[in-house]
Amino acid sequence: MxxxxxxxxxxxxxxxxxxxxxxxxxxxxxxxxxxxxxxxxxHDVLTNRVCQNIKRSRAEDVKKYFTNLKASPEGVPSGNIVNYDKTNLSDEPGSKKCIFRRGVKYTERVINFSKGYISLMFAGIAEDELLLPFVVYKAAHLYESWRQGGPKGTRYARSKSGWFDAACFEEWFLTVIVPWARRRVGPKVMIRDNLSSHLSETVINTCQEFNIRFVLLPPNSTDKWQPLDVSFFGPLKREEDNGES
Incomplete structure (x- = not known):
């Protein structure tokens, strides 16, 4: 209030x-x-800012989330807690104002562009460490030239939409999260969104095998993307991988 x-x-x-x-x-x-x-x-602890209106039911969801968040990582070292999320890049030329006849229902233009969307998945450990990034292109085939020039150890995949589907998420989980989990002793905690396609049978069974707990963010809490500041990655340690991307 x-x-x-x-x-x-x-x-x-x-x-x-x-x-x-x-x-x-x-x-x-x-x-x-x-x-x-x-x-x-x-009083520099105070500020006057524009606030967002949320329903009471939404406020209860947030309250329950933080109650669960407080209990789930209890006794788990910071090196065993990972938070991950994805963002999207687009080479779509964007919208422009054009002149149409008044009353036209669909103000569209035909324009060609290449891949459309690229999804990026980042995962950060609570003790200042980043796991390998994962890139998903919108394409029918993954070309070798698209694997060039990225950070060492970056993983690459493709999907029809350029978004993370169940197959892409499962591949990310097995090639990025599992190697991290193998090196950690005791329970692990993953803080993530609640997208149902991320919970395949393989992912659930693997979580049980490596003692990984999921903490699901409240619905609609990760849909407002912030600009990516690449300087953020400067001082952090990156995991190196000796295998192929």
Missing amino acids: PLEKRDVKLIISWYLQRTDTKISAFTDNIPGDDWVDNFIKR
Whole structure:
């Protein structure tokens, strides 16, 4: 229940009334917007930002998630906790404004472009370590030239849509997560989205074999992509792989 400026004004007015204090600069002993702005500036732990509205049921989902998140990694060392997520790149030329006859229902243009979408999967360990990246192209065939120039050990795959389907996720899990899990002793925790295609029988059985627990993020919590800052990867350790990509 965050406060609005109006709430802060009323709290201050109530406090002044209780302490029988009169501030001549305040109209009707209620501070104005400038006073609230300066109050926020004086207390650097506060900030005034645009908030997102969520339903009460959504808030309960988030609360349950953090309750589960607190319990699941209990007793698990930070080197055994991995968080992963994917993002997408597109070489689609993008939308442009064009001139159409008024009343046209579908404002479309025909334009050719190559692969369309490329999906990238990144996984980070809680103790400052990145696992090997995984790239999925939109294509019917995976060409050798597409494997060139990436970080050493990068894995590559393809799908019809360029998105991670069940087969791509399973390949990523077996070639990136399993080698990491083999080197770790004790229970492991994976924090991930709740996409159902990521839970194949093979993945579930392998998780049981290597004592891997899944912590599922609340629905619709990973669909707002942020720009990728490549400088983030500078100081982190990357796992090297002696096998072929």
